[in-house]
Amino acid sequence: MSTALLLEKWDLQCKRNNKDHRTSDTGSQRLLVRRGQSFLVTxxxxxxxxxxxxxxxxxHVKTGPRPIQTSGTSSSFPLSSSLKKAKWSSAVEGQDGSSMTILIFPPPDARIGRYRLTLEVSTEGQGSSCDLGEFILFFNPWSKxxxxxxxSEEARVEYVLTQHGQIYQGSKDFFLGxxxxxxxxxxxxVDICLQLLDTNPKFLLNQDKDCSRRNSPVYVSRVVSAMVNxxxxxxxxxxxxxxxxxxxMSPLSWNGSVDILRRWEKFGCQPVRYGQCWVFAAVACTVLRCLGIPTRVVTNFESAHDTNSNLIIERYMDQNGKRQPGSRDSIWNYHCWVESWMGRPDLAAGYDGWQALDPTPQEKSEGVFCCGPAPVKAIKEGDLHVKYDVPFVFAEVNADVVNFVLQDDMSWKKTTYTSLVGMKISxxxxxxxxxxxxxxxxxxxxGSREERAVFAKALHRKDPAPAKGGLKVRIKASEGINNGCDFKVFAVLVNNTAEEHRCxxxxxTHVISYNGALGPEISFKDLRNITLEPYAKRxxxxxxxxxxxxxxxxQDNMIKVTALLTDLGTQEVVLGIRSIYIKNPDIKIRVLGExxxxxxxxxxxxxxxxxxxxxxxxxFTVEGAGLTDGQKxxxxxxxxxPGEEAKVRVDFVPRRSGLRKLVVDFESDKLKGVKGYQDVIIAPPPKWSRP
Structure with a gap:
């Protein structure tokens, strides 16, 4: 009879495995791996x-508080001669005397999360068990x-591994990253993101069911969309x-997601104050990239918020073009959400790829403030029956705008615009x-035939384009609109007819917030008798x-310009609207030292x-992933x-090599949310050779 085989020690090969699984930026103190790819244990x-x-x-591998084999949260598998690609399996990679290197393979549909790994050793009926430790399993966009x-490898690096980005704000005419x-x-x-999953109401209601569904990026991303707000x-x-x-904190004051997530965890999962759409989107992007789901932040300029699902934004205005109560619909100067890349096995073929997810709380979906994942392909084709929340996102980028303008006789004049919403999606x-x-x-x-056909399909009716009037109004602005300066805006009036028009x-102009909320009036001009000659421009x-x-x-630095032109003969009403962004000064950044x-x-x-x-x-607040270890x-x-310089110096010690981004925010009593950044290439420490 053979003596029992005794396990003396083991090594989870964290440094090597983390490098192979592209998680080494988190360190090498613990094991973080991706499903569909084997890892080594010695x-x-x-x-x-x-x-x-x-x-x-x-x-034996187990995840969740109540691991069950039938739920996919517990699995036992013997050491075999080769790996099985459809389920948990293990095989010998090499043997050197009393040491063995084992390959362990998590299947590509394994539940993500925190796992315990144990080993049972048996020799002719004699057995022992050993807890080998913990590892964390992520989604794997490198596994086919x-x-x-x-x-695309470049896309995987950008949408999963890159820790910095650009989020576009401003207006459709002047946007900035x-x-x-x-x-x-x-x-x-990583731990905060896993805690987020374990704090969601679906987990608290049924832990086994929630953990069993964490193999699906559709399910996980929907949970994240709900939990970011x-x-x-x-x-x-x-x-x-x-x-x-x-x-x-003002939403514009944040430089990144790290401080927000740490505050949420530090104060017992109490909401962090405050966020707006780009903050919600950016934090969701952090969580989803951390979990291994390729994700990017998207900005939609002139974004519609359709509250009654009729794909029409109704706006009521007085005789001067100022918006009046009457509808909860609105158009935001810009709105941010995220797109995540995933297959949609829960849907018919054709809807894989980018999925829109919106964590900003606007409307409820299945009783909860979340939105998506909505296939971008379904949005483009007007397939409103596809889940999740395609009608809402479709309206954000496609809704028609109907303006009701109050006339002097107290009647309402209706004008329809089909090309105002969903501009320069970035x-x-x-x-x-x-x-x-x-x-x-x-x-x-x-305005294309395809665009109108999709809109008609979405409404289930024919939708003729509105008649084109003979009068046009557009708004121009002078160059270099900088905070602290006076500037001019212009109403350009165009008569495209052969007749003279008296108008x-x-x-x-009004101050406006980026979500369309009007503030105080700044200036106003009423020209009661303007003559427009045939085919003339004024x-x-x-x-x-x-x-x-x-x-x-x-703090949004925006002014709304409205020009309302009324034909005194026909009572035709033409409206021109534009949001002007007031540019803040630049922050000059110099990095001193090697x-x-x-x-x-x-x-x-x-x-x-x-x-x-x-x-x-x-x-000044300075922050950079791998650079500053939090905020400085x-x-x-x-x-x-006036005209003087605010100047400071901030010390920091980079913890990681490679291309890094130093992000700076400036706040004061009169200037808020001024941003700047500097790319810094950090060299690895020299490898000194000794004779």
Whole structure:
């Protein structure tokens, strides 16, 4: 009879496995692997070597608080001669005396999450069991058998591994990329993302059922969409849009997701104050990339919020073009959501690929504030029956706009516009900070036969295009609209007919928030008798003074310009609307020192006050994944006068090598959410050779 085989020690090969599974940015202290790809475990036996004729090794993996084999959350599998690609399996990779290297294969449809790995050793009826430790399993876009598989290596690196990005804000006429640190591999973030899954109401209601469904990126992404906002649960972010942020952080102040997620975990899963659409989207992007689902942030300019699902945005305006109560529908200057890449085995063929997910709480889906995953292909084709929430996203990019303008006789004049919504849909390009326009993924060209046919299909009726009038109004703006400066806007009036028209022009500006909420009026001009000659064009200027807008400008830095032209003969009404973005000053960033891992660097930050009044309460906040180990905050106690420089130096020690992004935010009493960034290439430490 053979003596019992005794396991003396073991090695989960964390450093090697994490590198092979592209999780090494999280460190090498524990095992983090991806499904559909084997990992190594080394076993060291004492007394004698392993003999397959008499010794039997059986591995056990378990995840969740109640592991059950029938739920896919528990599995036992023996050491065999080869790996089985459709289920948990193990095989010998090599043997050296009393040491063995084992390959363990998690199937490509395994449940993601935290696992316990145990080994049972048996020799002719004598047995022992050993807990080998914990590992964390993620989705795997590098595995062709995983439903999140992406073919392009550049895309996989961008949408799973890259820890920084650009989020587009502003208006369709002037957009800018805001830098953001996703930080999905920063310290503690993996555990927070798993805690997020274990805090969701579906898990609390039925732990076994929830964990058993974590093999599906469709299910997991929908949970994340609901949990990033706190409306129905102990979610991460509290949304607020009224510019009252004194008891929290202004949404524009955040540089990245890491501080938000850490605050949520630190304070017992209490909502972090405050978020708006790009913050919700960016945090969802962090969580989904961390879990291994390829994800990107998308911005839709002129984004419709259709509250009654009729695919029409109804707006009521008074005689001066100012919006009046009457409908909850609205058009946001921009709105951000995320797209995640996955197969849709729950649907008919043709809907794989990018899926829209929107964690901003707007409307409920199946009783919960979440949205998606909605196949982008279904949105483009108007397939509103496809789950999840395709009608809502379709309206965001395709809704028609109907304006009801109050006339002097108190009647309402109706005008319809079919090409105002869903403009310049944008995301960061793969491998660079440039903007990629993906509007064509969501819709056919505006006004095209295909676009109108899809809209008619979505409404289940024929939808003739509105008649084209002879009068047109468009808004122009002067170049270089900088905060602190006066500038001009122009109403360009065009008569496309052979007749002369006598008209009235009401031309005004208001402060506006990015979600369409109007603030105070800044300026207004009423020209009661304008003559437009046949085929003529006339330009009417309106001057905007800083002394009028400076004290009431919101943190969104936006002004809405409205020009309402009324034909005095026919009573035809033509409306021109444009949102103007007021540009903040640039932050100059200089990195001083030799950029090398574990060697101190200094960032010199400079901002020149562009306003005619002093700035007080000036604060620079610096953050970078792999660079700063969290946020670095530097305050300036003295006021910064007009034209003077606010300048600080911030020390940091890079923890990781490679291309990194240093993101800077500047806050003061009168300038909010000023952003800047600098790419820094960090060299690895030198390998000194000794004689």
């Amino acid at each position: 076993l060291h036996f004492s007394g004698r070597t392993f003999k397959k004729e008499v010794d039997k090794l059986t591995f 058998d995983d439903t999140v598989y992406m073919e 805001i830098p953001w640190i996703f930080g999905q591999f920063e310290e503690g973030i 706190c409306n129905d649960d102990n979610g991460i972010l509290y949304g607020r849009w009224d510019n009252q942020y004194e008891d929290g 995301t960061k390009s793969v491998g660079s900070d440039t903007r990629e326009d993906i509007t064509h993924h969501y819709k056919y060209p505006e 009235r022009l009401r031309f005004g 330009t009417v200027p309106l001057r905007i003074l800083y002394e009028k807008y400076g004290h009431c400008l919101t 950029p090398m891992q574990k060697r101190k660097l200094v960032a010199e930050l400079t901002l020149t006050n562009p306003l005619p009044t002093p700035l007080t309460g000036c604060v 905050v530097q305050e300036i106690e003295s006021p910064i006068g």
